[in-house]
Amino acid sequence: MKELVLKCESLYKTFGKKQILKNISLELYEGDILGFIGPNGAGKTTTIKLILGLQGITKGKVLINGFDIEKEFEKAIRKVGAIVENPDLYMYLTGYENLKLIANLYKGIDKKRIEEVVKLVRLENRINDKVSKYSLGMRQRLGIAQAILHKPSLLILDEPTNGLDPEGIKEMRELLLDLAKNEKMAILISSHNLAELDNLVNKVCIIKNGEIIETSGISEIKKEEKANYKLFEIKDASRIKEILPGAIIINENKFKIDAVKEEVPEIIELLVNKKIPIYEVKKEEKSLEEAFFEKTGGNVIE
Amino acid sequence: MNNLIKNELTKIFKKKAIYILLLVTLAFMILSNCIYKYFYNDTTYSYYSDGYIEFVKEAINELEPDKPSDTKMYIEYKTVLDVDNMMKEYNKDAWQIQIIASTIQNYINERNTYLYGAQKDESQANKINEQINELSEKLKNDDWKYFANEELKTAEEKVKLLEEEKSSTDDKQRLESIDLEIAMAKIDLDVAKYRVDEDIKYGYDYMNTALENYKERSYMIEQIDNSKEELTYQEKKDYNDSIEQREISKYIIENHVDINKQNDLRGILSNFFNEFGLFIVVITVMIAGTIVSEEFNKGTIKLLLIKPYSRKKILLSKFITVLIMIVFSIVVILAMELIVGGIIFGFESLNIPVLQYNFNSNMLQEINVFSYLGIQIFTQLPSIILLATLSFALSTIFTNSPVAIALPLLGYMGVAVINQIAIQYNIGFLRYFVTLNWDFSQYLYGKMPLMEGLTPGFSGIICIIYFLIMIIPTFVIFKKKNIKNI
Numbered sequence: 001m002k003e004l005v006l007k008c009e010s011l012y013k014t015f016g017k018k019q020i021l022k023n024i025s026l027e028l029y030e031g032d033i034l035g036f037i038g039p040n041g042a043g044k045t046t047t048i049k050l051i052l053g054l055q056g057i058t059k060g061k062v063l064i065n066g067f068d069i070e071k072e073f074e075k076a077i078r079k080v081g082a083i084v085e086n087p088d089l090y091m092y093l094t095g096y097e098n099l100k101l102i103a104n105l106y107k108g109i110d111k112k113r114i115e116e117v118v119k120l121v122r123l124e125n126r127i128n129d130k131v132s133k134y135s136l137g138m139r140q141r142l143g144i145a146q147a148i149l150h151k152p153s154l155l156i157l158d159e160p161t162n163g164l165d166p167e168g169i170k171e172m173r174e175l176l177l178d179l180a181k182n183e184k185m186a187i188l189i190s191s192h193n194l195a196e197l198d199n200l201v202n203k204v205c206i207i208k209n210g211e212i213i214e215t216s217g218i219s220e221i222k223k224e225e226k227a228n229y230k231l232f233e234i235k236d237a238s239r240i241k242e243i244l245p246g247a248i249i250i251n252e253n254k255f256k257i258d259a260v261k262e263e264v265p266e267i268i269e270l271l272v273n274k275k276i277p278i279y280e281v282k283k284e285e286k287s288l289e290e291a292f293f294e295k296t297g298g299n300v301i302e
Numbered sequence: 303m304n305n306l307i308k309n310e311l312t313k314i315f316k317k318k319a320i321y322i323l324l325l326v327t328l329a330f331m332i333l334s335n336c337i338y339k340y341f342y343n344d345t346t347y348s349y350y351s352d353g354y355i356e357f358v359k360e361a362i363n364e365l366e367p368d369k370p371s372d373t374k375m376y377i378e379y380k381t382v383l384d385v386d387n388m389m390k391e392y393n394k395d396a397w398q399i400q401i402i403a404s405t406i407q408n409y410i411n412e413r414n415t416y417l418y419g420a421q422k423d424e425s426q427a428n429k430i431n432e433q434i435n436e437l438s439e440k441l442k443n444d445d446w447k448y449f450a451n452e453e454l455k456t457a458e459e460k461v462k463l464l465e466e467e468k469s470s471t472d473d474k475q476r477l478e479s480i481d482l483e484i485a486m487a488k489i490d491l492d493v494a495k496y497r498v499d500e501d502i503k504y505g506y507d508y509m510n511t512a513l514e515n516y517k518e519r520s521y522m523i524e525q526i527d528n529s530k531e532e533l534t535y536q537e538k539k540d541y542n543d544s545i546e547q548r549e550i551s552k553y554i555i556e557n558h559v560d561i562n563k564q565n566d567l568r569g570i571l572s573n574f575f576n577e578f579g580l581f582i583v584v585i586t587v588m589i590a591g592t593i594v595s596e597e598f599n600k601g602t603i604k605l606l607l608i609k610p611y612s613r614k615k616i617l618l619s620k621f622i623t624v625l626i627m628i629v630f631s632i633v634v635i636l637a638m639e640l641i642v643g644g645i646i647f648g649f650e651s652l653n654i655p656v657l658q659y660n661f662n663s664n665m666l667q668e669i670n671v672f673s674y675l676g677i678q679i680f681t682q683l684p685s686i687i688l689l690a691t692l693s694f695a696l697s698t699i700f701t702n703s704p705v706a707i708a709l710p711l712l713g714y715m716g717v718a719v720i721n722q723i724a725i726q727y728n729i730g731f732l733r734y735f736v737t738l739n740w741d742f743s744q745y746l747y748g749k750m751p752l753m754e755g756l757t758p759g760f761s762g763i764i765c766i767i768y769f770l771i772m773i774i775p776t777f778v779i780f781k782k783k784n785i786k787n788i
Contacts, residue, residue, distance in 0.1 A: 049785060052604075052607075053607070054608070055784040077610050084604045088602045092318075101309050101313075102605075104305040105306070105309065
């Protein structure tokens with residue numbers, strides 16, 4: 001049985017008269033990687049700040065490892081690592097000095113552990129340089145290093161792929177998968193870069209205008225479709241509408257059509273009869289990005 | 303907690319700002335010490351300026367001594383020129399100058415009156431001239447003791463005459479004023495005695511300054527003692543100040559020690575807060591004013607607030623760090639002055655004690671320089687802590703470093719003005735203003751505090767109230783603060 005690490009119970013947040021968050025509920029188990037997705041201004045960072053106790057909760061409850069973040073802050077936050085908005089680092093210190101400051105604030109982090117983490121984020125060569133000389137990607141990696149230094153059970157990353165090159169993104173994905181698998185960390189990632197989450201997260205939570213509009217496993221959200229499109233690749237799709245009036249032309253070789261499984265042989269037969277060469281027939285699967293835009297109705301701040 | 307404080311100190315000492323400030327302080331220190339050593343001159347004394355002499359020379363040509371309206375002016379100018387001519391024979395700080403300016407000037411004036419005045423009398427003038435020549439001879443022979451003994455003789459005679467007059471007169475009005483005259487004459491006699499007994503050559507050195515101070519302060523005290531008017535608080539304070547200065551002058555005369563010397567290590571150290579207080583305040587205010595707000599401005603506050611420490615502990619550790627830095631800056635600046643001053647002036651002067659007149663025991667108290675310095679630091683500490691607290695509070699509440707640094711510094715510089723106004727116009731309610739209360743050195747040695755009605759207990763309570771007014775909202779606001787997007 002996997003253990004529940006993070007539980008948000010119908011969180012509300014208002015600033016003055018403005019309602020920022022409405023009824024946000026989340027559950028995160030060890031080893032889970034949750035993608036927290038929403039357009040700018042939807043309330044992703046605010047939710048993270050409520051979880052971390054950086055802002056007061058108007059209504060609702062956050063439990064981390066069973067401890068209430070507001071009532072037992074020190075116990076609740078002990079096993080949490082996080083990057084909020086940007087990797088917050090002391091620019092005038094070296095990477096190592098930054099990690100040393102963090103290490104001082106937890107029990108039992110020795111030199112060996114710091115070196116281990118530095119190696120994990122591949123900063124060995126630059127760790128004694130001032131952070132002000134780091135690239136954004138290196139800062140991001142040092143930020144992750146300081147967040148995982150004390151082996152947290154919950155890791156919260158706000159836009160962690162910002163400023164990383166494709167190689168860096170690949171490395172980070174591997175690192176996070178490794179942490180979730182081997183250290184049993186529960187990881188919450190908010191990101192705009194949906195393509196990144198596609199191969200990383202196993203749960204998705206979509207937030208819009210301060211409300212969660214969808215929570216589900218990654219395979220479910222992709223499969224869930226409004227229409228049941230089948231994708232055809234043929235020699236010439238330009239005049240396909242004369243044969244199949246319901247077809248939607250994608251390009252000169254491809255079209256798609258709304259059809260259930262049982263209708264597919266009929267369509268193939270029709271095309272064969274018209275002597276149109278068929279190269280491929282498959283079920284259309286949506287990318288996470290497409291699913292996202294479908295759910296949120298585009299990137300609109302209201 | 304300890305680790306939090308350790309981290310805060312690491313952050314401060316890894317920044318360049320503190321080193322820059324300490325370097326600036328050091329540079330200022332070296333400069334001021336050198337100025338004291340090489341340019342400070344307490345004998346820059348010139349009786350008549352060159353410009354004045356030029357003016358007199360021209361003016362006297364326009365005057366006709368025989369014209370009644372011009373006569374007085376002519377005699378005056380002639381005397382100036384004669385005196386100046388005589389002085390030219392000696393160095394500007396020679397003892398002879400003082401004698402010429404006092405005793406001989408009178409003779410010259412008298413002679414010139416007989417020569418050019420309304421009633422001309424050449425034989426009298428010649429007689430006086432002989433006396434002048436006689437005295438002039440003594441000046442040339444460096445015989446200052448002759449003048450000292452003459453001064454003593456004159457003073458003794460004056461006292462004797464006045465006392466005889468007192469015993470013989472029946473005039474009530476005269477009796478009333480004669481006591482004061484006798485007292486004054488006795489002061490002159492004291493001074494003359496001191497000069498002879500302590501072998502104080504005329505001139506412009508510290509011994510003569512002390513003698514002069516002794517005379518003036520004694521006059522002042524005697525006058526106040528004799529007046530029947532009720533003294534105001536500030537007048538009483540001035541009176542006490544005169545007593546202290548008189549006693550210190552007496553000590554200097556009797557011990558031949560230059561207690562008031564400014565330009566040596568001891569002089570600078572005993573004046574430590576006037577010299578370097580601003581630097582201590584700048585350093586502590588800079589730290590207190592940035593320690594919280596900078597973390598907000600750079601976003602690193604989030605890093606700190608998601609560590610397993612309550613917000614109360616985090617803010618408290620920062621405040622304790624500020625207190626540590628106050629002690630640090632005082633110790634470092636003191637050590638720097640000891641080294642710089644020691645190299646420039648040498649350490650010998652540290653053996654000379656600091657003098658304070660104790661109004662409780664009515665005695666002069668000798669205090670070791672370092673004890674005195676320790677007491678000074680201790681009594682000034684509340685003011686520095688309160689300024690740092692103000693800065694800390696502003697820094698936390700407004701998360702704005704410039705405001706948090708500028709406001710306390712402005713306040714520090716405005717203190718003198720506020721206190722001056724409060725004292726001068728005797729505005730009672732300003733008693734509750736902290737700047738009149740935070741300097742506890744005003745209560746040392748039984749002195750009268752800055753304003754009537756101030757007591758150490760009252761000041762202590764005022765300081766604590768101001769402290770709490772600043773620190774409690776700071777903690778409450780910090781605890782409730784929403785960390786907004788940065």
